[in-house]
Amino acid sequence: MSISPIQLPQITGVEGATKTEPKTDLGGAFSKALSEARELEGTATDAAERFANGDKSIGIHEVMIASEKANIAVRYATTLKNKAIEAYRELMNTQV
Amino acid sequence: MSNTIDFFSAMEVSASGLSAQRTRMNVAASNLANAQTTRGADGGPYKRRDVVLSAANAPSAEGTTFAGSVKTVEVQQISQDTAPPRLEYDPGHPDANAQGYVAYPNINPVEEMVDMITASRAYEAGITTMSTAVNMAERALGIGK
Amino acid sequence: MSVKFSTIDSLQAAMTFHRERHTVLAGNIANLDTPGFKPLDLQRTTPAEGTQLAVTEDGHIATTAASSGVVTSFSDGGQLQGADGNAVELERELSKIDANRTRYATASELVSRRVALLRYAAGDGT
Numbered sequence: 001m002s003i004s005p006i007q008l009p010q011i012t013g014v015e016g017a018t019k020t021e022p023k024t025d026l027g028g029a030f031s032k033a034l035s036e037a038r039e040l041e042g043t044a045t046d047a048a049e050r051f052a053n054g055d056k057s058i059g060i061h062e063v064m065i066a067s068e069k070a071n072i073a074v075r076y077a078t079t080l081k082n083k084a085i086e087a088y089r090e091l092m093n094t095q096v
Numbered sequence: 097m098s099n100t101i102d103f104f105s106a107m108e109v110s111a112s113g114l115s116a117q118r119t120r121m122n123v124a125a126s127n128l129a130n131a132q133t134t135r136g137a138d139g140g141p142y143k144r145r146d147v148v149l150s151a152a153n154a155p156s157a158e159g160t161t162f163a164g165s166v167k168t169v170e171v172q173q174i175s176q177d178t179a180p181p182r183l184e185y186d187p188g189h190p191d192a193n194a195q196g197y198v199a200y201p202n203i204n205p206v207e208e209m210v211d212m213i214t215a216s217r218a219y220e221a222g223i224t225t226m227s228t229a230v231n232m233a234e235r236a237l238g239i240g241k
Numbered sequence: 242m243s244v245k246f247s248t249i250d251s252l253q254a255a256m257t258f259h260r261e262r263h264t265v266l267a268g269n270i271a272n273l274d275t276p277g278f279k280p281l282d283l284q285r286t287t288p289a290e291g292t293q294l295a296v297t298e299d300g301h302i303a304t305t306a307a308s309s310g311v312v313t314s315f316s317d318g319g320q321l322q323g324a325d326g327n328a329v330e331l332e333r334e335l336s337k338i339d340a341n342r343t344r345y346a347t348a349s350e351l352v353s354r355r356v357a358l359l360r361y362a363a364g365d366g367t
Contacts, residue, residue, distance in 0.1 A: 033243045056156065059102040061236035061256045061349065068240040068356045069246055076244050076363035083365075100257055106264040113271030120274070149275045154268070162261065165283070165314035167268035169275055218273040221331055225270045228342050229263060235349045236256070240356045 026087060030080040037073035044070035103233050105156040105166055110226040112154075112168035117222060119171050120147045120215035124208045131203040134191040141191075141199040144177035177202055244359060252352045258285050258312060259345035265314060266341065269334045276325035280334060282317040 044066040051058045123145045133142035150172040157166035179202055187196030262283040269280040319330045 029243065036243055056102050056104055057100060059100065059236070059257070059260060060233050061239060061253065061260075061352075064236055064239040065249060065253050065352060068352075068360075069244075069249065071240075072356065072359045072363045073244055075360060079363060079365045101261050101264050103260065103264075106260075106267050109264060109267040109271050113267075113273070116271070117274075149272075151268075151272050151275050151278050154264075157264070162265070162314065165265050165268075165281055167265075167272055167278075167281065169271040214274065217331070218270075221270050221273060221335060224335065225267050225338055228338055229267070232260065232263065232342055232345050235346045239349055239353050241353065 033077040037077040040070040040073045106229040113222040117219040124212040142201045148172045255348045
């Protein structure tokens with residue numbers, strides 16, 4: 001008599017779940033923030049240029065909001081950068 | 097194809113309204129001023145003028161997904177009264193005809209005043225609407241301040 | 242996204258909608274005395290209802306850039322104002338325009354506050 005193995009149900013990832021960044025991965029968070037800042041700055045510059053050229057598909061609030069978002073993203077990336085540098089300095093100053 | 101409409105379109109729409117209403121006011125004023133004109137430019141009595149308005153699709157919204165919903169107004173034509181003139185018996189009048197009748201325009205001053213008032217009211221409403229758009233744009237400029 | 246801009250994005254979509262609606266309502270004012278003219282309006286379905294398209298009299302459908310809902314224009318027929326078939330009621334349109342302006346201004350204010358908050362958080366409390 002052959003015994004067939006128990007078929008376990010396939011375990012698939014939970015729909016929509018994203019891999020959470022480990023809290024200590026500052027470097028990863030920083031590079032992610034930097035690329036987002038770069039992207040948002042591009043969007044903001046593009047919006048401002050199109051607006052300046054009279055492109056009617058870009059309105060005042062779109063330009064303003066794009067500019068603020070870019071501003072915030074750059075600030076955030078800068079903060080992370082400063083934290084990373086601070087952490088590095090502390091590490092280097094640790095008396096062994 | 098752009099799928100939003102911006103304040104420029106709103107201005108275009110409001111401006112068309114102001115222009116049309118001004119034309120109505122001018123025509124009403126002209127009718128009032130000429131209510132008693134028995135000899136106009138063509139020799140006959142002044143013919144009452146009427147402004148015919150029609151809605152149009154705003155050019156600035158053309159090509160957007162709102163093309164059919166953004167409506168300006170335009171003066172389709174300024175028509176002249178085709179009805180026969182009002183006759184008054186006044187043989188001593190220089191413009192009296194062989195039977196002693198003088199032809200006057202078919203103008204009722206009260207009607208013209210009403211037209212002028214409604215046009216004026218619509219003009220005011222257009223100004224208010226345009227100011228609202230300007231106000232909204234200014235609010236947007238203040239984002240982040 | 243490291244920074245959560247979703248609230249700002251929703252508010253931006255709302256502002257876009259209200260600006261578009263103003264333009265349509267302005268057309269009603271411009272055509273206050275146009276014979277046969279029936280007033281138009283815009284409505285927006287929220288994302289939750291977005292899957293079911295609203296059926297309108299003229300069936301015209303438009304989508305907003307930020308795509309947070311379907312924007313449809315509809316004929317908001319009021320009472321006939323005279324023998325010429327015009328149905329625009331001045332007071333009604335003006336009050337709609339004012340209410341619409343308020344919503345635009347409110348959304349704008351909320352964006353500003355959110356921006357200030359995010360700026361503060363992004364700067365780590367500075």
